[in-house]
Amino acid sequence: MASASAVKLDQRETYAAFICDELSSQILHPVITERGWDPDMIFSGGVAGAVRALGGMPCPEFLIVDLSDSEDPRADMQSLADVCEPGTVVLALGTLNDVTLYRDLLHAGVHDYLVKPLTAEVLHSAVVAAENAIFVEEEVEEQGPKTDARQIVCVGVRGGIGASTLVANMAWLFADQGKKTALLDLDLFFGTSAMQFDLEPGRGLSDALDNPRRVDGLFLERAVVKPHEKLSILGCEAPIGGMSDPADGALEQLVDALGENFDCVVVDVPRQLMGSHVDVLKSATDIIVVTDFSLTSARDCIRLLAHIKQIAPSADVYVAANKVGMVPNEVDEKDFENSIEHAVDVKVPFDVKAMMAATQKGVVICEEAPRSKISDAYLTLLRTVTSDDTIGDSKKSWFGKLLGK
Template sequence: MNAPWKPGSGGQRDPFHAFVCDDHSFDMLRAVAAELGWAPEKVNKGGMRNAVQSLSITASPQILFVDMSESGDPLNDINSLAEVCEPGTVVIAAGQVNDVRLYRDLVASGIQDYLLKPFGADQLRDALAQAQAVFMAPRDAAPERPHATMAVIGTRGGVGASSIATSLAWMLSEKKKRPTALLDLDVHFGTNALAMDLEPGRGLTDAIENPSRIDGLFIERAMVRASDTLAILSAEAPISQPMMTDGGAFYQLLEEFRLAFECSVMDLPRNMLIQHPHLMADVNVTLVVTELTLAAARDTIRILSWLKTNAPQTRVLVVANRVHPGAPEISRKDFEQSIERKVDVIVPFDLRIASQAAKLGKTLAETAKGSKVGAACASLLDEVLGAAESDDEAGVAKGARKKGDSLLGKIGDFRSMMPSRRKDKAALDN
């Protein structure tokens, strides 16, 4: 579910809306609504479909009652409702399916309560009273964790920087359960979406062409979801279409990511350092991806020098990728002597795993579980998180945000974001 409801946020909106499928429920809801001082005309016919259509063009109420009796796929329909329902709305669903598993799945997805039809007036009053109490209750403060921005830069074309970027983003989101944004700034030839078997969409192109549109809602709609905790923004712009930008759109995107995610991974082509150096201003950790060759050693030295001068706040990790098991062009020892620092992570070359990842449309880290490549990816994740945490301790991290400040910031563990609930209903357990 893209955006679970989070009780406790208010706003100037109607106290109650209802969408029901049968006359009996319609009449009962109107009567109870009138008792509570709510407008009876806010009770509508039409069920889930009408609810989604109506809330797509109007503000969500504080409490929403929706009848799912005509729904063929309740969980999918709840996802559709979440797309148009504002955070803070407390949702009560009703239906004819007497299945405790469905009840638990609905609660996990953000529903406050599920009433089995036919229900009585007292049962309805109790559910609405509890919904009011949940809505009015103060929301627990979300724990603060500084946003971490990572940049991945390849010293040469073909060193596999994009493979490292997608693997890092996948590991942060799947292994560490941190809501993560992946930004592929190669607008013409980027492969991040392709590596995960996704269509890139027009989100990044639209952002470059219309920077003034970039806000939280734009981010929510423009990004392509790889999972509940990973979203990608990329492009596949026509090669006959130059992208003219001063970089302001990219900077705005990163600012919105800080509000909406815990981590951002930026796949940054090296030419971007020359064209848009300001993109590195708030990067916490930079991965310089290289190979053990003479040309790569030269460009590693140049990029490390540039980072030291232009992005002194960033923690730099050197990652030697696709290292062949035989003798490389330059030994690790000679390479480290040349760049005057150690190589932090060595990722071995494995043609079988690389080919399998490409065929399956999965990241290298996901495909390489249990192999030497997988162990190297795990080591990479530890190194990155260690660098990010030491950066936080040094007070360098900027723009700390509370998780849950925007729609995308709420993806993740839905149960942890919902209020404590009473036990499953006896009627459903029977």
């Protein structure tokens, strides 16, 4: 095997391999030459050698890195990520046959992980798959991102404020207007989006977060649950502590992938993710902050709105006061708006009768009680977000016809 330090590159190569042992290099050699690639780009040194070499040469489109000599594979892969260009496809090799390590590497953006001893057939298949991934990524970059999908992020300023109920109703309303809609519930352990439609969420979300690049129309057909012809829910009820936090950038990739397959993506974001996973905000076209008129919520609204302005300055931001009338307001509405320096765009009244009726039937409030004041408030919020006052008035809409009675 060649030494990486002996080679200087003036332009980005198709691939480079950093292998720890001679046998693996010999197995890789014919696979590489078959594709017309330069066998001199197979180097010794494993992942540590890759990190050193990439500090002094352009990063290839495709990297094969060996973790066999690594004492801390996760840390070494993070060091590799720091010197890689965005979009680089990485195939990892190693001797450790560990499911947790495999999942962590995929979370970190590794395309695949092969356990030694290698065979020519397995290695060939993995290289072909990686080459296809490079082709797909280049094709997506040429086409550019989809810009017409509405991506709405909803976050409650505190737990129990009713943000998940608002999200489920918003998603149902979009679907009822004929929009192909995805509801993404990012509460990995306690999500209720599917439950509000009397459905089991499956493990679609955990599978999607394992490798968001693989999320496509075919994957979604298997991963989502559908309470409505136009509404698909992606969520999970992972065992408590049984699922790692999403890797950096994974949520943004996932929301963008959903945006390529749906007209509208509504994301239910637990507030604890707002600090550690700001990437989900970067994908948003619209952000809804759900609050009440309490002193604590006023404080947290101020902090959340400042955070959103910094992370997603181009998103349109709305404030929805929920469960209005359930308890007396701690803060006067005008004082509340002055303190958060933002108008309350809609006030959703507390309606225990409508809520209980919907819960007992396993449907959302807008389906069970479309003429209720709470449903009317949800519709007002939808019209505000979309800037379309005609929503709900179409004769083709069952919801609209009921409101017109």
